[in-house]
Amino acid sequence: MSAERFILITGRTLKQGRALHLGKDSPEYTDEVSTVEMNEEDMERMGLREGEEVRVKTEHGETTLRCRKSDALPQGVVFMPYGPPANVLIGPDTSGTGTPDSKGIEIELEAI
Amino acid sequence: MKKIENVICPFCGCLCDDLEVTVEDGEITKVARGCSISRSLFLNHHKNLAKPMVDGEETSVERAIEEAASILARAQFPLIYGLSSTTCEAQGRAIELAELIRGNIDSTSSVCHANTTLAMQAVGEVSCTLGAVKNRADLVIFWGCNPIEAHNRHLTRYSGTVKGRFIQGRKDRTIVVVDVRRTRTAKAADLFLQVEPGRDYECLAALRALLKGEELDVREVGGIPIEELVSLANRMKSCKFGIIFFGMGLTMTRGKHLNVAAAIMLVRDLNRFTKFLIMPMRGHFNVAGADNVLTWQTGYPYAVNFSRDYPRYGPGEFTAVDLLARREVDAALILASDPVAHFPRKAASYLEEIPTIAIDPHRSMTTEIARVVIPTAAAGISAEGTAYRMDNIPIRLRKVVDSPYLSDEEVLERIIELVKGS
16 A cells, blocks of 8 residues: 555644653553544545554654544544654744644655 | 642643642542543652652752753753743743853743744734633634643633623533534534634635625635635624634644734734634643743743843744754753653754753653753642743642652752852
């Protein structure tokens, strides 16, 4: 299966917020921040099932994540909780503001 | 066993002040009324504590403080970063230290609502307190934010189901969400407008045009059908008291401060028709305090440099991500923050190459790579002090249990004394 292009949005989740306090090396935290949420039709088209691993790549880095179905996302958009795996994909350019682009990032995603 | 009433939650910018914390034998055993994140914060606060470390070896707090002072006194272009999860008193000391060592100082604001600050500096701010929202708002718009997951009790305490003086709860409020995702907040709203990624500015500009009576000869703007935008514009004009709460969906996405400026100008225009306000959803519990303390002590809210012995302001120049990614600083003091976990990898990894000092109650990815770790009492749990809620209301944090460690403020005071004496 070849890689497809998506727009990545990163953000907060309740699970990530709770797991922060268990430690960033806790399985609850690492599981949550290593997850990418996808539109169900996108997953079906790519032959992906819930919990399967995908490789996500930008010009800044790549990481391996587990995919999770989401009814919140339109096709072509994926979501990740803030955390170290997301930061591998985000570039440091802030366009002179101090804030990196943590939403609307172009990524390539492929099934493993 | 003792029950402590009206405890303030030191997690997010809501600063909920109605928690009831039960303490038995010096341990927190129960938290009533807090959200699930708050319960996790209080009930796990004693786990994963940081230890005083220098160069990977456990040491005494005194020795760690001495080493920190020595690093900072030697540094040519140091960075102090974090500030948002500690008290205003500690923030004040951090600024004093930055001036003393002629360094850079920046808060986590720079990676969240810095663009809000830039927009407000350009076009002003039309705001109010959360109390006014609770008592009066009949139209609440969440734009690019998801309070049900990030500010869990915002709707129940200030903006959704809560009963106010003139608003009898949820039935008297219309809740609108504008977002890329159909979030949990969107599912709880009366109306959801799904915007395409990076196209918020267009929608805000279209709403301003519609308010002015312009007819837009398009079927959609930013993926939102024009009739939905017309309906929203009419709803905004006809409410009694409206407010837009906005989050990273505007500040971190394409357009950045221009998105926020467009939202503020929309609100400014709306005041020709009705009462309308706007407020950023601030994340860390005292990030608003960091903006306030930095502003009253230096004149600037973030990205401040003291190299010339007077404060200079430089977003993009003196902001932490930029300073680290450009490999410009030669030492860093990280106060109550975990940039190694939250900065883009290229910026975060530079902290491993320079002498980094981490002041934190808990182990974090930053304490793991820091040359010096100074554990402290946790603000709002084992240390008291002042914090600013997201609407810039100062609230006194309470101490509910003891800590064997000094507070952030006390540690910074000691570092300042040592640097002055070096």
